[in-house]
């Protein structure tokens with residue numbers, strides 16, 4: 001059966017031995033087997049019981065990526081109090097529907113809407129719809145962010161949230177006339193993709209254009225300009241490259257090539273902590289050798305959607 005739904009996990013499979021497993025918690029994909037190999041890294045110490053974000057697979061960072069922003073920007077006051085990478089990776093998503101169930105491809109949709117506990121930390125109406133599709137050589141993850149408006153079919157849900165939000169907000173934050181949501185829904189988004197590799201010190205990422213601006217977190221956040229060439233992971237790497245646009249990034253691991261394609265996600269983070277992994281409680285011993293993170297995102301500032309607007313962002317992983 002191509003779509004197998006369990007109480008906390010859904011598995012998609014195709015006759016050609018492509019298999020993917022998603023955990024409802026964080027809507028995190030924890031396994032993708034294609035071309036006879038596991039393509040995603042999942043730490044053997046990852047918590048899979050909903051007690052913390054999953055260390056491995058493809059967690060979703062939303063509405064922030066990285067440490068929270070400063071509260072100096074009045075539209076980001078609530079964002080500034082969120083945990084690292086936002087809250088989407090720590091919520092139990094709803095398995096909404098099977099979008100496609102055919103021999104050539106299977107696809108399911110998860111959704112996340114404001115709950116009372118989310119509203120208490122992030123009082124904005126929103127609707128997230130996450131469609132994951134498995135075909136023989138590709139895995140597609142599509143995140144659709146909606147700022148509901150009175151005009152669309154989410155009217156009722158939006159109004160409920162809006163009322164709850166309005167009554168929950170202190171006047172000091174809202175002022176007597178304006179509410180935070182009046183300034184729109186603001187967010188960053190990133191797919192925190194852990195790609196399994198044979199040995200991180202020998203793999204390389206190709207396709208980063210020379211001249212790209214990047215921030216090097218290993219060098220304390222210094223702003224750099226990429227000289228071009230291959231990015232290697234033979235030492236600790238933690239960089240955010242901005243403005244790659246639609247360029248594909250290819251991970252080369254010996255004879256194996258995996259392409260990371262993205263749409264509306266113009267930035268990419270590259271991360272492997274090398275020996276620093278020993279300090280990560282839920283990282284398995286030696287785990288840093290077994291993965292590199294290539295993380296497409298929209299993280300150059302916070303994107304804004306006004307009521308009634310939406311944005312569809314996509315990552316496609318393809319084995320060659």
Ligand SMILES: O=P(O)(O)OC[C@H]1O[C@H](O)[C@H](O)[C@@H](O)[C@@H]1O
Nearest residue numbers: 084085217238239269270271293
């Ligand atoms: O430990 P986490 O919160 O999951 O973050 C893991 C990593 O995520 C991103 O790749 C950041 O660029 C890194 O600085 C961070 O260490």
